[in-house]
Amino acid sequence: MENFTPYSALLGGALIGAAATLMLWVNGRITGISGILGGVLFPAQTDTLWRILFIAGLLSGAIVYTLINGSPIELQIQATPLLTIVAGFLVGFGTRLGSGCTSGHGICGIARVSKRSFAATAVFMTTAIITVFLVRHALGDS
Amino acid sequence: MDIRPNQPLALASVFLAGLLFGLGLTVSAMVNPAKVVGFLDLFGNWDPSLALVMAGGLAVTIPAFQLILKRDKPLLESRFFLPTSNDIDRRLIGGAVLFGTGWGLAGLCPGPALTSLVTLNGSVWLFVLAMIGGMVFHRTVLEN
Numbered sequence: 385m386e387n388f389t390p391y392s393a394l395l396g397g398a399l400i401g402a403a404a405t406l407m408l409w410v411n412g413r414i415t416g417i418s419g420i421l422g423g424v425l426f427p428a429q430t431d432t433l434w435r436i437l438f439i440a441g442l443l444s445g446a447i448v449y450t451l452i453n454g455s456p457i458e459l460q461i462q463a464t465p466l467l468t469i470v471a472g473f474l475v476g477f478g479t480r481l482g483s484g485c486t487s488g489h490g491i492c493g494i495a496r497v498s499k500r501s502f503a504a505t506a507v508f509m510t511t512a513i514i515t516v517f518l519v520r521h522a523l524g525d526s
Numbered sequence: 527m528d529i530r531p532n533q534p535l536a537l538a539s540v541f542l543a544g545l546l547f548g549l550g551l552t553v554s555a556m557v558n559p560a561k562v563v564g565f566l567d568l569f570g571n572w573d574p575s576l577a578l579v580m581a582g583g584l585a586v587t588i589p590a591f592q593l594i595l596k597r598d599k600p601l602l603e604s605r606f607f608l609p610t611s612n613d614i615d616r617r618l619i620g621g622a623v624l625f626g627t628g629w630g631l632a633g634l635c636p637g638p639a640l641t642s643l644v645t646l647n648g649s650v651w652l653f654v655l656a657m658i659g660g661m662v663f664h665r666t667v668l669e670n
Contacts, residue, residue: 386571387564389555393575396554397582403547404583405590410539412600413607415547417637422661434540439640441544446644448545449552457552459642460560461649463632472639472653474628476660479636481668482621483609486635487547489622490580495587496595496608503614504622511626516566519631 404492407438414496416488417442418479482508536602548641554579557642559633566630 404415411434424435450457463471479485482504484493489508493501555561556579564573599605629635634653642650 387561387573387575389573389575390578393554393578394582396550396552396556397579397584398586399546399550399553400579401550401583401586401590403543403545403550404587405594406539406543406546408591408600408606409594410543410601410603411536412603412605414609415543417635417640418661421636421640421658425658425661426665434537437537437541438544438547441541441546442548442551442637442641443644444541445545445548445550446552446557446641449549450644457642457645458555458558459645459647459650460558461632461634461647462560462563463649465649465652468632468649468653469656471628471632471634472656473660473663474624474631475635475639475653476628476657476662477664478621478624478626478628478660480621480661480664482618482625483611485625485637486629487637491583491587492591493609494584495591498609500609500611500614500618504618507619507622508626508629511623512566512630513568515627515630516563517569520563520567521569 400487400491404487404495408492414488414492416484416492418476418485419483419488422480478508533602539602547637550579550583551638551641554582557638559638561633562635562638563630563633566633 407413407415420435420438424432424439446457461468484501484504489501489504494505551557554575556576561573562576564571565576594600595606632653634650636657639650639654639657643654
């Protein structure tokens with residue numbers, strides 16, 4: 385567990401929770417990233433501007449972090465390009481089919497005590513753990 | 527007819543929420559796929575950090591949402607926009623299985639993927655383009 389970073393994890397989680405709280409309190413909306421992006425791709429009437437602003441906010445948050453931290457964001461992606469494409473496609477298709485991702489179901493849905501979100505979160509967590517097990521231990525070499 | 531948050535104050539609050547969310551994802555290092563896979567890898571060198579990100583988020587949202595949803599309406603809108611479906615159906619479970627598989631394969635989910643576009647990392651851009659492709663495919667196949 386030498387990679388465990390409890391304090392930054394809790395602080396980051398609280399910031400994410402504060403963001404979701406602000407969205408619901410001020411605008412009455414659920415902070416689901418896949419839903420927000422989906423609404424940009426397939427706009428209903430003129431429901432697009434706030435979604436683009438939210439996504440611009442996400443990127444700005446990363447820029448603010450880089451400025452405060454003084455070093456670039458650390459990203460290590462182990463998947464090959466082909467696997468990355470397959471993964472992206474599954475995430476895009478699956479989050480639309482299942483009406484949400486880690487934020488909409490995991491952070492907001494559970495807070496609303498939605499049984500659909502409890503079920504979805506349990507299923508995508510379990511599936512992701514099984515996938516990593518298969519890739520890393522059953523099929524992989526480590 | 528959907529009432530949009532078009533007032534400048536509402537739009538500013540949305541941008542601020544996005545900024546806090548992006549900051550949260552970077553502070554917690556959840557933008558790093560290796561960190562996420564480190565959590566999902568229960569049978570390897572397990573890193574419980576992601577569980578604390580969830581816990582930190584829920585510690586805020588669980589009490590806050592209960593209080594907010596007792597109000598008649600949000601501050602700047604005429605009503606709450608909440609999902610109305612209640613059924614645990616095959617689409618919900620099937621979608622969660624596909625999403626979980628993709629999440630496990632790359633260690634990226636939609637929020638961190640969009641946030642880390644700013645790094646100009648080629649793999650992240652590839653992932654996001656494929657993710658948009660998956661969303662378009664879903665729309666084409668299932669909603670028409």
